[in-house]
Amino acid sequence: MSSIQESLKSAVRGNVWLPGEPGFDNVRRPWNLAIEQPVAAVVEAADADDVAALVRHARAAGLGVTTQPNGHGATGGTDGTILLRTGRLDALHVDPVTRRAQVGAGVPSGRLQAATAEHGLTGLPGSSPVVSVTGVALGGGLSWFGRAHGWVADSVTAYEIVDATGERRRVTAETESDLFWALRGAGGDFAIVTQLELALHAAPSLYGGRTLWTAKHAPAALDAYRQITAHAPDELTVWFDLLHFPGADPMVAIDATYLGEETEARDLLAPIDRLPQPLADTRRVMSVAELGSITAEPTDPSAGLSRAELLTTLDDAAAETLLSEPIAPLLSVQLRHLEGAFAQPSDSPHGPLTEPHALYLFGIPTDPEAVIGKQRALAEALPTSGRKPFTFLNPDETVADAFSPDVVTRLREIKHANDPTNVFRSNFPVIS
Template identity: 75%
Template structure:
């Protein structure tokens, strides 16, 4: 591994080097990530040189801008950090963006906002745009514009032979299809281009109540989502943070004028007085403030599911017991553009809602209790059995995300484009 230092211009860290342990850690500190070396690439040429070296030496490469989605399947690999590939270019006339593999979602939003444009961001501003797109991507604005991957128009990649390539639907339709939602198992993406979307007006925020009002809040949530236009996205959160009483929140964004948004969300105003209400006209660069997710690494246990319905029985089940020891149980409204045709490995989403369950593994007993509570939710709610790739936890595989025919096609693309298994994604398609 010492030869790496003569192969690339970026920083190379080996076991025993100062900073190695910090550099190899994933975002989720509950995941152990053993690697043989860490390479912080200086640019795309560095990535290409690394791939050529790894292939000739029979080594694998696991690529992570900042470690989100890590599953720990990295034994013996070189961990490639792409954080220094951080260029952002906005073409407002064409409504296009080009971003390096290390660019975080919040940075793209800040660059697009002055032009009245937006990417398709999720709840956190610190995840990489490329990582979200490679996993398909559930966005705040997905009901209006579909998967994040649907907006990708081209990718700069380094293939398994160490060649830099520009991939589009015309140059290589199979690889283009696989990279738009199938994960990072097929090539290393160094930059991507995608369509931006108009966002001249955005209204959004969080309304928070004590948990005693959860039945009324859930009822209002169901009424709002039953008739919501595609421009409106509403999430419901059952929350129980350490040291505080249980709470329930509704998070919303609306791509449009404030008056129309308030009218659509009127059922919330008929509920008991909330603890807080942060709804306002906001720039798209401030979306991360709605849920205020942590912006520093930490340990966590998550489980995601897709719900086919949120009927009376499901609503009663959801509120039957406290969520503890979970910190949060989040319901995301889907539908809209998610249901339309999508030339991506996930395809259209027919499920109406997504469920995301999260808890802290503070000790082994608590970790077991968190997992058991997550399992109980999944066993008693109308889940479909499939999940978005970005929702998978370390114990799940690609078969949990993709239909059999899509998974077979992904495996075929992997076999043809990376027969020597140089690329080791968080969720390998061959497992």
């Protein structure tokens, strides 16, 4: 154990774990247990001042800092870094008058939703309530309500950061436009975000849920999905899922949320009700705090292999390709309807999402080659645009898979200007 690592314990007030100490192997693990994450140390910062002290220590020691609340999106590129856990930066304040929220870096999406629901407001949550709001926003963020309000990052109005010199700063579009732009969807390569300020959105009523059938009804369910999404208002979001869980028969599901009244939602989702009797139908009036119940994703770490694509069309040929073979060995194949506000101008690295559908392919790595091969075969057979949402990149991909060459060039310039010695090591660095 080096003296640099030992001195870390006197540099910060939060918890520190060093290699060989009890608990170290557990606290260094990312959310995806299929990713090996070697680090020089793990620090659970006590507060933002502790983050600043850590950065100053790491910079002086010639070490990098990798920031994770709990490790969603980790890629394993962490050699020579101190892993910063931000779970204790959990302050949350919702102002229903200004419709703004101050959200600490460790606040999970579900907690923000519970706080906003009390006021008839909402953030822009994704499918999982345990992912941090900051992590989602730094990746751009695809939300249930993105068709109405765009990227999650589009709603960020300010960042509280620690910069590469260990100083605390507030970043807005007016004060530092380049850094503000980069933080709206290109990850944590430029600064450590300790708190976000978010614009909230009205949600006086919400209807949503999942309808589930046996896989033999997949063609009819996909047809219903295509009918609904062809004319969906921006307040309606619909996802289509092919599912094959271990020990269960294949199934198909349609997930939906509607920011509006139940009667309107039922009219818009009428094609679902014309399908055969489902195995289950959880659609109901719900709180924005209950969105995680729709897909019921695991809330504990597990191993997985993912791949995402953006589809340029979902015509008859694409639909036939999607259903032509069983999805095994994948667990799920999901289509997310985009368009709406996603396709509008966005002051972010991604810019508008002009592709109408996102495709997400997920499997458990019991046979990694088979899972990756199936993902590749499906992706190559479908009409994809060639770019991917940054928030859905996997460890084998880079920023070049998400952004255009001119955007990557601009991001590298911002990285050099703000972190010339590469103190910050994000999951997907802009300089490889």
